[in-house]
Structure formats: structure tokens, C-alpha cells
Amino acid sequence: MQLNERETPEGLLVSVCDDDVLGETFEEGEFSLTVTEEFYAGEAATDGDVVESLARADVANIVGTNAVDLAVEEGIIDEEAVLEVGETRHAQLLRMY
Template sequence: MKVVKVRGETVVAVCDEEILGKKFVDQARGLKLEINEKFYRGVLMDVKSSLSLIREASIANLAGSRIVGEALNAGLIHSRAVIRVEGVPHAQIVKM
């Protein structure tokens, strides 16, 4: 998980460890999901701690079955807000 403060906003990027550094492409829909290490690499932490930081964030980017699934279970995102690219779920949270 990576946490960055930008202009008074807290941005978090969370992905499942095993997809860090990988790219997923859906040519038919014109989608590419790149789990860029520069963007996502930060501190390895447990799901409970990650969810706590996601709750406090202004913007959150989530990628991977575990973290997206846990965010769904916690009510942080709606299932219709999740896209899948090569089966990998991705969701964003933006609080206004």
C-alpha cells in the first residue's frame, strides 16, 4: 500500500502483492490495467490496516481479488463500480 498526500488530499494505492508490476489487457474493450510499481509499491500491510487507511482516504485505487473483495465486503465500494481486466478486479473511490 502506498499513501501520498497531494494538495491536502490523501491518495492511497492498494494491490494484491502477487500482481504488483504486472499488466493486464482486454483488447476487445480497449482496457489496460497496469499495476505499476512506482504507483502501487509502498508498505506491505494486512487487509484490516489497509481498509482503515482506505476509509480515511480522499482517493483510493484498488487492484486485485483480495483487496477489492474485502472492500466490497466492508461496504466501501459497490459491485457495479468494479471493472475486470483479464479477470483482475479494479476499483476507484473518490470522495467529494
């Protein structure tokens, strides 16, 4: 998986994607999702790295079946909040304090 962290005025923004979806575009009805290298490319990450990063995230974007499934299994994302976009899965996280 690719893991990218950046500090923003709103807090830690984390983007995670499966390696095989990087650079791809997925469509479902009128909805289109492009997994750009600019936003998602980062460091190669293990499952543990991803879980640790998502646990600290204030905002997160997660794309790819493996990445989203991991976030759901770890209780970070609720399955009901997951979108099926074409041949992949997408979830977003926003923590409000």
C-alpha cells in the same frame, strides 16, 4: 497486499494492490491496466491496515481480487463499480465533500 499512501493537494491518495499483481499488466478490450511499482508499491499491509487507510482516503485505486473483494465486503466500494480487467479486478474511489 501493498499499501501506499501519499498526501496530495486534493487530499489523501491511497493505492492498494494484491502482491501477485504488482508489476503486471492486464487488458480487457481496448482497456489496459499496468500495476506499476512506482504507484502501487508500498508497505506490506494487513486487511485491517487496508480498511483503515481506505476509510481515510479521499482518492483510492485498488487492484487485485483480494484487495477489491475486501473493499466491497467492508462497504467501501460498491460491487457494481468494480471492473473486471483481464484476470483481475479494479476499483477506484473518489470522495467528494
